[in-house]
Amino acid sequence: MEEDTKPKSVPVLPWMRSPVDIDHFDECPLGLLPCLDPRLEDALKKIGVHSLFPVQAAVWQETIGPGAFERDICVNSPTGSGKTLAYALPIVQLLSTRKVRCLRALVVLPTRDLALQVKQVFASIAPSVGLSVGLAVGQSSIADEISELIKRPKYDMGVSLDPEDLHVELQSAVDILVATPGRLMDHITTTKGFTLEHLCYLVVDETDRMLREAYQSWLPTVLQLTCLNDQAIFNQARSGLNLFNSLTTLRRSGVERGFKGKTYPRLVKMILSATLTQDPSKLSQLALHHPLLLTSGDSRYKLPEKLKSYKLICESKLKPLYLVALLQHLSGEKCLVFTSSVESTHRLSVLLNFFGELPFKFSEYSGLQRQSVRSKTLSGFRDGEIDVLVSSDAMTRGMDVEGVRNVINYDMPPYIKTYIHRAGRTARAGQSGCCFTLLRKNEVKRFKKMLQKANNNSCGVYPLAAESIENLRPLYSSALAKLKEVVQSETRRKVNTGFNRRKASKRKKDTNTMQE
């Protein structure tokens, strides 16, 4: 469930009431950025970054600049404003002087595709200063992942002994890890040599989504593991572990400099979203240290500046017709179509197939599909082999695909947060883009109220030529009839599969009973 999004003029949490306004920052050319490592400047230029966006300049000031990371950083800034580099760059710069390799920065994201995307951003700058970036998302087998993340000691003369027998400390092969919560927990609980003991930076991207689900209690586990205090170290020493031969980060509980019993050196946290939660009970899970909010303007929710919103009003049963007419009209432009569920994504894709030759290539993308299928579809969309992606909300958050010009809400988003994240797949990085929403008459009022929460009062009706819809009617009728057949046969197949599975499980049970 999305949290209640009733507008609250004053946030409950006092520290949220006096934020740093990102809108007061200008783009900052790299040459003017104080303290930027020249190797990073070169790496940034190679990927086409010649200046920092306002949110990046603001975060730089609070981390590398005078702010010096004294406080945990909470960023609420629009989709496509460049939040990834806003945290990646300061972390890489701060770790660029490290002497020994161990896991010092952890970035946690809700989905595998998002984690892959963020890893690529780190990988484009971190190697320039000798840092290594790892990925823990379950894309490869756990064994492969472990061999990427943990450095195995090499022995002379090819003799391979169990490192435990030699009391050799296994070491991290990465300085920065980008992970999804599930795989992170797998490594925490089972991977030998995987430790968060030296962690200095924790980034929770898409924070409101991450705090909405417990994801196997990854957050309390990480916080607990990074709060190793004197007592734990003392216990470790008593239990015979030699602290002085191994690399150990000593964290102490302290009251100095306002740390109020928090461990020091503390784990520095950065949380980010385009729709950052203001819910104290959710934020309290992060145990933030003297948090500082960076946000854009006065409004809690903000849409990208160059985004234009339109609505198309039609009867429910005519929605596919309007969609095809609109897609034909936008033909040649990269479009993302959002539906309300994985089932309706599938049905709509099947229906579009029955429209015959359409002047655009489309594909389905949803949580119903296997990850490998989704990844292939996504790269086809990125490469321009696919023009239109029909998607469930699997694609809503964070995904950055260059050249998406239009987002179409085939089903009205239920919350303003959903609208913001869906619409935010276009009009990124200062580019322009359009978001169209198909509405039934009885949805119009609710939709208008919803957009007002993001200060949007100018969502006009999109003028779609009536004849473009009329011309499609015969095709639509035959496509609908074919869809009906497919749906019936898929339902029969599901019932049969369920029946066979039940039969098989009964047979297995019977066999087991006979064997007993």
Ligand SMILES: Nc1ncnc2c1ncn2[C@@H]1O[C@H](COP(=O)(O)OP(=O)(O)OP(=O)(O)O)[C@@H](O)[C@H]1O
């Ligand atoms: N300083 C920069 N110069 C040029 N392009 C940039 C810069 N910073 C980021 N970009 C580009 O802007 C796009 C959006 O960046 P990013 O994905 O970090 O946005 P975001 O704020 O995290 O969005 P969302 O809230 O949707 O996750 C990316 O394509 C990125 O490569």
